[in-house]
Amino acid sequence: AQTLKISHQFPGGTVDEGDFRDRLCRKFAQELEKRSNGGLVAQVYPGSSLMKTNSQFSALRKGALDLSFYPLPYAGGEVVETNIGLMPCLVTSYEQAAAWKKAPIGRKITEIMNAKGIVMVSWVWQSGGVASRERPLLSPEDAKGMKVRGGSREFDLMLKAAGAATLSLPSNESYAAMQTGACDAVVTSSTSLISFHLDELSKGFTSGQGRSFWFMLEPLMMSKTIFDALPKPQQDLIMQIGEEMESFGTEGAKADDKQVEEVFRKAGAKVVVMDEPTLGKWRTIARDTAWKDYANRNATCAELLKLAEGMA
Amino acid sequence: MSTAAIGFLYAGATLGVMFSGMPIAFALGAVAVLFMAFFMPGASLDTVTQNVYEEMASITLLSIPLFILKGAAIGKSRAGQDLYSAMHAWMHKIPGGLGIANVFACAIFAAMAGSSPATCSAIGSAGIPEMRRRGYSGGFAAGIIAAGGTLGILLPPSITMILYAVAAEQSLGRLFLAGIGPGLLLVTLFAIYAGVRFRQEYAAAKRAYEAGGARSPILAEDTYTMAQRLGTLHRVLPFIILLTGVMVALYGGYATPSETAGLGGVLALGLIAAVYGVWRPRDLEPILSATIRESTMLMLIIGMSLLYSYVMSYLHISQAAAQAIVALQLSKWVLLAAILLLVVVLGFFLPPVSIILMTAPIILPPLKAAGFDLVWFGIAMTIVMEMGLIHPPVGLNIFVIKNIAPEIPLGDVIWGTVPFVLLMALAIVLLCLFPGIATWLPDAVMGVK
Amino acid sequence: MVLGGVALIAASLVLTYSVVARYVLKIATDWQDESAVFLLVGTTFLCAAAVQARRGHVGIEAVASLLSERANRLRLVAVDVMSAAFCAFFAWKSWTLFHEAWIDDQHSTSSWGPPLWIPYSLMAAGMTLLTLQIALQLARGLTSRQQADTRASTGSAVQGGAPTPGSAADAVIHQKAPEGSAR
Ligand code: NA
Numbered sequence: 001a002q003t004l005k006i007s008h009q010f011p012g013g014t015v016d017e018g019d020f021r022d023r024l025c026r027k028f029a030q031e032l033e034k035r036s037n038g039g040l041v042a043q044v045y046p047g048s049s050l051m052k053t054n055s056q057f058s059a060l061r062k063g064a065l066d067l068s069f070y071p072l073p074y075a076g077g078e079v080v081e082t083n084i085g086l087m088p089c090l091v092t093s094y095e096q097a098a099a100w101k102k103a104p105i106g107r108k109i110t111e112i113m114n115a116k117g118i119v120m121v122s123w124v125w126q127s128g129g130v131a132s133r134e135r136p137l138l139s140p141e142d143a144k145g146m147k148v149r150g151g152s153r154e155f156d157l158m159l160k161a162a163g164a165a166t167l168s169l170p171s172n173e174s175y176a177a178m179q180t181g182a183c184d185a186v187v188t189s190s191t192s193l194i195s196f197h198l199d200e201l202s203k204g205f206t207s208g209q210g211r212s213f214w215f216m217l218e219p220l221m222m223s224k225t226i227f228d229a230l231p232k233p234q235q236d237l238i239m240q241i242g243e244e245m246e247s248f249g250t251e252g253a254k255a256d257d258k259q260v261e262e263v264f265r266k267a268g269a270k271v272v273v274m275d276e277p278t279l280g281k282w283r284t285i286a287r288d289t290a291w292k293d294y295a296n297r298n299a300t301c302a303e304l305l306k307l308a309e310g311m312a
Numbered sequence: 313m314s315t316a317a318i319g320f321l322y323a324g325a326t327l328g329v330m331f332s333g334m335p336i337a338f339a340l341g342a343v344a345v346l347f348m349a350f351f352m353p354g355a356s357l358d359t360v361t362q363n364v365y366e367e368m369a370s371i372t373l374l375s376i377p378l379f380i381l382k383g384a385a386i387g388k389s390r391a392g393q394d395l396y397s398a399m400h401a402w403m404h405k406i407p408g409g410l411g412i413a414n415v416f417a418c419a420i421f422a423a424m425a426g427s428s429p430a431t432c433s434a435i436g437s438a439g440i441p442e443m444r445r446r447g448y449s450g451g452f453a454a455g456i457i458a459a460g461g462t463l464g465i466l467l468p469p470s471i472t473m474i475l476y477a478v479a480a481e482q483s484l485g486r487l488f489l490a491g492i493g494p495g496l497l498l499v500t501l502f503a504i505y506a507g508v509r510f511r512q513e514y515a516a517a518k519r520a521y522e523a524g525g526a527r528s529p530i531l532a533e534d535t536y537t538m539a540q541r542l543g544t545l546h547r548v549l550p551f552i553i554l555l556t557g558v559m560v561a562l563y564g565g566y567a568t569p570s571e572t573a574g575l576g577g578v579l580a581l582g583l584i585a586a587v588y589g590v591w592r593p594r595d596l597e598p599i600l601s602a603t604i605r606e607s608t609m610l611m612l613i614i615g616m617s618l619l620y621s622y623v624m625s626y627l628h629i630s631q632a633a634a635q636a637i638v639a640l641q642l643s644k645w646v647l648l649a650a651i652l653l654l655v656v657v658l659g660f661f662l663p664p665v666s667i668i669l670m671t672a673p674i675i676l677p678p679l680k681a682a683g684f685d686l687v688w689f690g691i692a693m694t695i696v697m698e699m700g701l702i703h704p705p706v707g708l709n710i711f712v713i714k715n716i717a718p719e720i721p722l723g724d725v726i727w728g729t730v731p732f733v734l735l736m737a738l739a740i741v742l743l744c745l746f747p748g749i750a751t752w753l754p755d756a757v758m759g760v761k
Numbered sequence: 762m763v764l765g766g767v768a769l770i771a772a773s774l775v776l777t778y779s780v781v782a783r784y785v786l787k788i789a790t791d792w793q794d795e796s797a798v799f800l801l802v803g804t805t806f807l808c809a810a811a812v813q814a815r816r817g818h819v820g821i822e823a824v825a826s827l828l829s830e831r832a833n834r835l836r837l838v839a840v841d842v843m844s845a846a847f848c849a850f851f852a853w854k855s856w857t858l859f860h861e862a863w864i865d866d867q868h869s870t871s872s873w874g875p876p877l878w879i880p881y882s883l884m885a886a887g888m889t890l891l892t893l894q895i896a897l898q899l900a901r902g903l904t905s906r907q908q909a910d911t912r913a914s915t916g917s918a919v920q921g922g923a924p925t926p927g928s929a930a931d932a933v934i935h936q937k938a939p940e941g942s943a944r
């Protein structure tokens with residue numbers, strides 16, 4: 001049997017318990033072993049226990065790693081086009097997100113990734129929100145004077161334009177920085193908001209349930225070198241299981257959106273949700289800052305943005 | 313080849329290469345690359361440098377050189393000596409007062425720095441020469457600093473606890489608070505031991521002197537009047553300013569934990585410039601070159617040990633060992649003992665950061681199922697990893713001491729740390745008998761879970 | 762090494778400025794952390810050769826006392842050969858990494874997004890210097906019995922003689938008295 005290594009950066013658990021992104025990988029591994037009759041076995045390496053988050057992408061490209069469940073925009077340093085996977089206000093609902101894969105935008109992304117030596121196995125999207133020490137960060141006016149960890153270049157650009165002082169901070173220092181007040185608010189995925197326990201420090205919470213300015217593409221990706229070396233039936237099996245996992249991923253992400261709201265509410269935080277007019281205000285800022293910045297990177301980026309805007 | 317066989321081969325090769333005298337950093341890297349070439353896909357060799365870079369390019373990790381800089385600025389200028397003479401004036405009546413003062417100094421620095429080698433270096437660069445000057449044996453002086461330095465990861469803030477909290481999905485705030493009780497317990501145990509050991513060394517020196525031998529400085533009886541004691545207080549002032557400056561910046565929310573490292577360095581350099589006139593390049597040279605030598609040596613070891621642990625992880629060695637233990641279906645306390653033993657063994661080769669990353673995902677679920685409080689376990693595991701920092705062959709704190717005080721033979725350093733390793737083991741037993749040592753404070757502050 | 766010291770102070774100042782910028786000037790801090798990382802990575806690798814020149818990379822010398830003088834000399838040569846081989850490999854792979862980053866125009870993923878060839882080139886240059894330094898010490902060890910003996914007995918003796926070609930940092934060190942005397 002051939003052993004495939006699946007690496008990710010999220011907390012590890014079991015197939016039935018824990019972070020849904022880890023569970024997705026384990027379920028994938030389980031199905032793969034069962035349906036290939038043991039021909040393909042997969043080992044899951046959670047919590048960056050194999051390699052650092054940023055190393056995974058280039059290891060996939062080189063064929064040194066088989067699979068990774070990886071936030072696509074983290075590859076933005078190597079492949080600038082991937083930043084489309086976390087563009088503020090570009091994707092604002094799960095329905096919109098789910099349509100990407102089969103639409104022209106999805107095909108273009110698949111094509112770009114293929115050229116870079118990556119096979120997109122499973123498309124998973126996740127919504128996110130904002131935890132803040134004092135008042136919730138809801139509208140652009142709220143951002144004024146707040147020290148915010150945006151988490152990506154594009155979010156920082158938008159938040160800065162709204163008047164926030166953004167700061168770069170390793171995600172594992174979020175808690176300490178919020179605790180001391182070095183940072184007022186953290187923008188990230190619902191799941192990370194739970195696992196960082198930011199509810200202990202927050203009086204305000206902007207939920208990403210249903211609608212959010214933060215949607216990230218987190219696909220399960222495979223090294224093309226490794227994929228191409230497999231016989232056709234095994235390749236088909238991988239893609240098929242990958243597709244089946246997508247609904248599990250979406251359910252998991254939605255469940256976390258709901259759970260994070262409860263967790264923050266229970267901890268006594270004021271929970272707010274973004275309505276369409278507020279989202280519109282953010283979109284106006286994003287269009288002039290983050291989107292523009294992205295489109296100016298190169299012609300492919302501009303094309304991707306155009307395709308994505310057509311999805312709205 | 314089976315995973316177990318590869319595992320033993322890996323450990324054997326590492327021990328062989330290390331005891332050949334090859335510098336630790338290169339030894340770890342070379343063994344890793346060799347095993348990569350033999351047991352991993354060819355493409356892995358192309359990822360070596362990026363892996364090392366990504367591991368090192370974290371501001372959290374790189375704050376270590378800056379903490380060392382802060383320590384060296386104090387330790388290598390007159391600030392350190394002044395501080396110790398003031399402490400001596402106040403504590404000389406207590407047997408082993410200077411040793412105890414060093415334990416306290418380590419604890420205080422540990423509350424500002426998140427890493428153990430940085431704590432060890434900061435206090436050791438002034439503390440060891442000072443203790444040696446007053447007649448403490450090399451092993452004793454080295455042991456105090458090596459062990460005191462390990463408090464860096466037990467007393468908050470702590471780099472390893474941050475990683476643990478994420479891996480175990482536990483509250484970091486709770487974990488930090490839980491470290492304080494056991495940290496103080498260790499401080500107390502170390503201080504008591506320092507007093508006892510001082511009496512022994514004192515008695516031995518006295519016998520040797522009475523038998524006609526040389527008079528050891530340990531026998532010196534100093535007396536200070538109250539006025540003299542009060543007169544030393546102003547010398548402590550710069551240190552207190554530095555300490556409060558950094559604490560206010562960190563806990564007052566002005567700086568992120570990594571920024572605190574830089575701020576501390578600037579404050580320390582500023583202080584010695586203002587108070588002791590140390591600012592000319594000529595004056596700063598010894599401070600900077602000592603910092604560079606120590607931090608470069610240390611950072612290369614850390615970088616390469618992360619490469620080493622990447623190979624270990626890829627070959628599934630520690631994971632397989634942890635899974636084997638879990639598969640034994642042991643009873644609650646035997647399981648705990650087996651797991652802690654595994655951590656001890658891994659501590660022979662790996663720094664705490666790697667141990668957590670590799671084993672946490674496997675050992676935590678069964679521990680949780682067995683009914684252990686994972687915050688409590690995090691503290692127990694941290695103490696075991698502290699042991700690893702001061703036992704050979706890879707013990708980062710030992711290397712730091714070797715660098716600060718090259719004249720103390722490595723054997724003496726290692727023997728000097730043994731009693732402290734035993735005290736840590738005692739602390740773990742106490743922690744098992746009285747879990748409240750760790751859990752009381754977080755429960756009191758944040759409410760019972 | 763002098764440069765390294767300056768870089769360390771610079772890194773501290775950058776991080777301090779970061780605190781001031783956010784609190785006093787209320788502006789975003791996005792380039793500070795990362796430039797501090799570059800400074801520190803650069804310091805670590807570029808000073809590695811200088812540290813090696815003083816045999817400052819700690820190793821376990823436990824067997825030194827068990828072996829004969831001749832065996833020890835052989836052991837030290839073997840250790841240097843292995844170290845040089847590893848560092849040469851690492852240097853080579855660092856230059857490959859640098860080359861990739863240069864061609865693909867890779868950038869860091871932060872909002873500042875500086876090009877990655879900068880830290881990679883620091884790493885590559887540092888490891889190259891380190892390799893040369895070990896090779897030089899190896900050559901010297903082979904030609905001079907005496908020095909090998911000194912080294913075996915102290916484990917951290919300072920090597921005298923000509924500076925490594927191309928290494929300004931080394932030239933500084935070789936003119937210095939042994940560090941131990943300053944303590
Ligand atoms: Na600490």
Ligand code: NA
Pocket residue numbers: 659660661662699700701702703704705706707708
């Ligand atoms: Na150890």
